Amino acid sequence: MKIPARFQRGLAQFSILILLAVVAWQILHHSPAISADVYPYLNSLSPALVKQCTQENRSSPTILWEDLLAIRSTLPEKDAQRLLEQLRVQIPFANLNWANLPAATIRTVQRHRQILEQYTYYQPNKYTFPVIGPTWFEDSFGAEREGGKRRHEGTDLFSAEGTPIVSICGGRVEQLGWNRLGGERVGVRGDDGNYYYYAHLHSISTLLVKGQRIETGEPVGSMGHTGDALTTPDHLHFGIELANGQWINPYPFLEVWQSWSEQRSS
Numbered sequence: 419m420k421i422p423a424r425f426q427r428g429l430a431q432f433s434i435l436i437l438l439a440v441v442a443w444q445i446l447h448h449s450p451a452i453s454a455d456v457y458p459y460l461n462s463l464s465p466a467l468v469k470q471c472t473q474e475n476r477s478s479p480t481i482l483w484e485d486l487l488a489i490r491s492t493l494p495e496k497d498a499q500r501l502l503e504q505l506r507v508q509i510p511f512a513n514l515n516w517a518n519l520p521a522a523t524i525r526t527v528q529r530h531r532q533i534l535e536q537y538t539y540y541q542p543n544k545y546t547f548p549v550i551g552p553t554w555f556e557d558s559f560g561a562e563r564e565g566g567k568r569r570h571e572g573t574d575l576f577s578a579e580g581t582p583i584v585s586i587c588g589g590r591v592e593q594l595g596w597n598r599l600g601g602e603r604v605g606v607r608g609d610d611g612n613y614y615y616y617a618h619l620h621s622i623s624t625l626l627v628k629g630q631r632i633e634t635g636e637p638v639g640s641m642g643h644t645g646d647a648l649t650t651p652d653h654l655h656f657g658i659e660l661a662n663g664q665w666i667n668p669y670p671f672l673e674v675w676q677s678w679s680e681q682r683s684s
């Protein structure tokens with residue numbers, strides 16, 4: 419049986435329409451893809467190494483911090499030195515002589531550099547530590563809460579009630595006020611696209627307005643134990659939610675940011 423050409427054309431047009439609809443739906447419901455290697459790498463960096471690279475960058479500003487950190491975090495000392503000497507005499511990263519390093523190793527260093535450039539948590543002094551004054555915190559990301567019903571999606575930073583809390587980055591105030599778990603809480607949509615969550619506040623800064631800008635280091639509020647922290651010691655619950663909806667562990671970043679704020683105040 420021969421299918422009439424008119425019908426075939428119609429079928430083709432219909433298929434294209436369906437295809438376009440699918441593409442349009444995907445574009446509309448697209449959550450930014452974050453490569454699987456990004457956070458394992460960022461979370462693997464030791465705060466001591468990041469701190470060391472920040473200091474090196476300060477004493478030899480010709481070497482970019484991301485070059486330093488990518489090289490130092492990936493290669494053994496001898497290989498790292500050879501490359502850093504080239505950077506010191508202003509040979510661009512793209513023109514480095516990698517000598518006899520395996521191609522896969524070179525690719526890893528390049529990829530790490532790309533991650534550091536794109537996710538700038540470790541860019542010296544771009545972010546700031548949220549608690550002003552002495553504080554205690556440990557890595558409790560993923561710990562069970564409510565008898566295993568949910569996981570801890572942030573870091574708790576402990577200090578006295580009323581201790582000032584500031585914004586770790588510039589952005590826009592997206593959430594403000596009370597919710598059941600967070601109590602008095604502030605949510606900031608950072609300029610980097612991530613959502614930064616400050617919870618259990620004793621009080622929220624009266625300067626904040628929903629939808630308005632907040633800059634790095636500007637007051638968010640003061641430490642307390644509101645919401646589901648009612649019976650716990652005063653602490654700030656700090657969370658980072660990526661633009662794709664995934665909560666990541668803020669602990670390593672907090673360690674580095676704290677060391678920067680200590681350097682500045684010493």
Ligand SMILES: [Zn+2]
Nearest residue numbers: 572573574655
């Ligand atoms: Zn918490």
